[in-house]
Amino acid sequence: SQTIHQWPATLVQPVGSPLSLECTVEGTSNPNLYWYRQAAGRGLQLLFYSVGIGQISSEVPQNLSASRPQDRQFILSSKKLLLSDSGFYLCAWSLDGQGYREKLFFGSGTQLSVL
């Protein structure tokens, strides 16, 4: 069966510090991978998605970046965090194709607080 691992669960970082969140998927090959952010009182916002190794699409211009160095590994990074980067970060995966692409399987999330 497929599983998704996301860590850390909680992170408190000072403004201006770097960030690296990692997500790995097991039990499937060539998944679509996603990073979402959920701010208090707001819906889930798509940040990045990837359909393959090295292929990254950015949805929101910001100081965050994403990379996919391996088929089932997705990394979210920042060189310098801003207060506005605080939120609940979720990694997700899906299979490709009609009826599967939007059926997302989410990780347990990382609660990021930038102080």
Next chain:
Amino acid sequence: EDQVTQSPEALRLQEGESSSLNCSYTVSGLRGLFWYRQDPGKGPEFLFTLYSAGEEKEKERLKATLTKKESFLHITAPKPEDSATYLCAVSSWGATNKLIFGTGTLLAVQP
């Protein structure tokens, strides 16, 4: 611009008291409408996909329906374990990898 609006923001029910959650959407070429359930501090869990007006899907006490402008999530005889935030999302044919989520309805079922 594609948009999803959910109402009410919060709903408190007594156990066994049936009700409906609403999801209104504006999208250029609906590919699909999706319902997810999210427990506190966790990632959302997929519930249903609806593709065309008139379509219905059921799972235990939940039934999702779709019209050309909105979707309803009907909860019949809810139990306390149904308490969660219910999220609605849409995708369009112009952006099939991008789900637009609503802000959700927080459902609390009192025993």
